[in-house]
Amino acid sequence: MHLIIFTATYGDGDAPTNARKFFDKLEKIDQPRSLFVSVVGFGSSIYPKYNEFGKQVYHRLVKDENMKPYLPFTEVDEEHQPEETCKQWLQLWQQKSGFPMELKVDQFSKSNIEKQKFKVTHRSPLNKDETFIISLQPTSHNDYQSGDLLEVYASETAKARQYSIARIQNKIVLSVRKHDHGLCSTYLANCHKNDDIMATIKTNTSFHFPKDAPKIIMVANGTGIAPFLGMLDENKTNIPVDLYWGGKNIESLSIYGEYLEDAHKKQQVSNYHISYSRENEVVEYVQHKVAEHKEQITTDLIQGAVIMICGSLSMQNEVLDLLELWNKENPEIQLEQLYKNQKILTDCY
Ligand SMILES: Cc1cc2nc3c(=O)[nH]c(=O)nc-3n(C[C@H](O)[C@H](O)[C@H](O)COP(=O)(O)OP(=O)(O)OC[C@H]3O[C@@H](n4cnc5c(N)ncnc54)[C@H](O)[C@@H]3O)c2cc1C
Incomplete structure (x- = not known):
């Protein structure tokens, strides 16, 4: 039996969102049968921790005595003939296993995009x-x-x-x-x-302003606020919007001041919740503000609000962890269901 994993790496060598609990879950799984393991990592060598997550997955899996390495860990580098690497991996797989497999590898080609x-x-x-x-x-x-x-x-x-x-x-x-x-x-x-x-x-x-939502909760840190500034401007029908933003200090916020004031004047934003990590003695991140407003956010989500998250992947993961935690008390806000119903929209890096 084979286990084949294809995985990308996000941010600074991090797991993709849907794999962020991979190692925790793996620890809880008892795998009595022997498996052959092959892992293919997709990334870009312009990043220092290129393919880090794929590497970790491979090395962790083959440590298990029931998991036998099958094909060597393969890195598909977006910068260097990714299609070729995929084709070579496929050939190797077919030669060794005898099982045909089809992969669409034309997604990499960007040559038709005109600058x-x-x-x-x-x-x-x-x-x-x-x-x-x-x-x-x-x-x-x-x-x-x-x-x-x-x-x-x-x-x-x-x-x-x-x-x-x-x-x-x-x-x-x-x-x-x-x-x-x-x-x-x-x-x-x-x-x-x-x-x-x-x-x-x-x-x-997948990250456009959800015009039909009864309410929108925007969560951002740092430069992640950018798309929200435009979406507030787009909020011509004054959908209730709560904006959570975290930055280092007051000066970090001031470059967005004119856009936020304009949105406030036009009632395109209902509430701001701002947190600073370096302004006061107490370090406060945006996810702390989100946690403080648990009651409001859970009520909003149950009533059909959309939560949008933009900024760092680590912040996104902490907000998702909070939602998972709240789900234990509120079965209605199940993470997978929220994703499926497009009630969580994320764009993090
Ligand atoms: C979907 C998405 C949306 C994004 N939106 C935004 C956004 O709105 N605003 C924003 O600011 N960014 C955004 N980013 C990030 C952005 O795309 C770039 O990754 C970022 O600007 C860094 O690119 P760069 O070319 O300046 O750095 P690169 O040249 O790509 O370098 C990458 C990293 O390596 C480090 N590095 C490079 N060379 C060296 C060296 N010699 N020694 C030590 N360290 C080195 C750099 O400091 C940098 O941190 C987004 C990313 C994604 C994927």
Whole structure:
């Protein structure tokens, strides 16, 4: 019997959301029968912890005496002939096992995506967190929404980096944190008004403003607030929205001030819950604020609210852990069901 695992890696070598409890669950499983194990990891070698989760899965599994390594751990690198690696793995599998298997490997090809010019209309100075706002005017493509992704090319040969789009007054507004030695974030931080940048828009339908929701709970940290700024602007029918945001200090919030004030004036946001990790003696993260509002959030979710999470993967995982915990007292807010009914929408990195 075979166990074959195909897994991506997110953020800093982390597990994909639906595998975040993989190791905990594995510990609880008694596997009496012998299994042959093969693991294929998908990632991009531009990240230092490339394919880390896949590696950990493979090494953990083959430690078990009932799990025998079958094919060697294979890394599919988005940067280096991913289709070829997949085909080679498939050939190896078929030669060794004799079982045919079909994999669609044409998803990697991006050559048909045409880059377009976007004109910089504004770039704010960098704040203490090295974060800034950059506004762009598309020169052609105008069919995009807040929650879509802008794939930015820092040079002719560079691999694109993704940024969450806020659409505000027909402009693309991004909130970007400059990383030390980060190629694309440094490139954007050095852009000036009227510069052209090359990028493509990637539609991200699973993270659009849910116009039919009775209420929306937005949870973000850091630059994760960006798509929500656009969605608040899009909230023309004044759907009740509670926004939870966490950042380092008051200055971290101030670059978003004008957008939030505007949304407040137009009643496009009902409540703000802001937390700071470095402003006061007590360290407070956005997930702490979410935990404080357990009663309100569970009631809202039971009544059909949508919860949207954007920002760091670690924050997302802690919020999901809270929902799982609350589910023990409230069977109605079952995580899988919320995902299935599109009541949880996430876009974390
Ligand atoms: C769906 C999605 C949405 C996103 N949305 C946003 C957003 O709205 N805003 C935002 O700011 N980011 C966002 N990101 C992250 C963004 O795509 C980039 O990953 C981020 O800007 C870093 O890219 P970079 O080119 O600057 O860094 P890279 O050049 O890709 O470097 C990656 C990391 O390696 C480190 N590094 C590189 N070289 C060295 C070195 N020599 N020594 C030590 N460390 C090094 C960098 O500091 C950086 O942390 C999103 C990501 C995803 C997947």
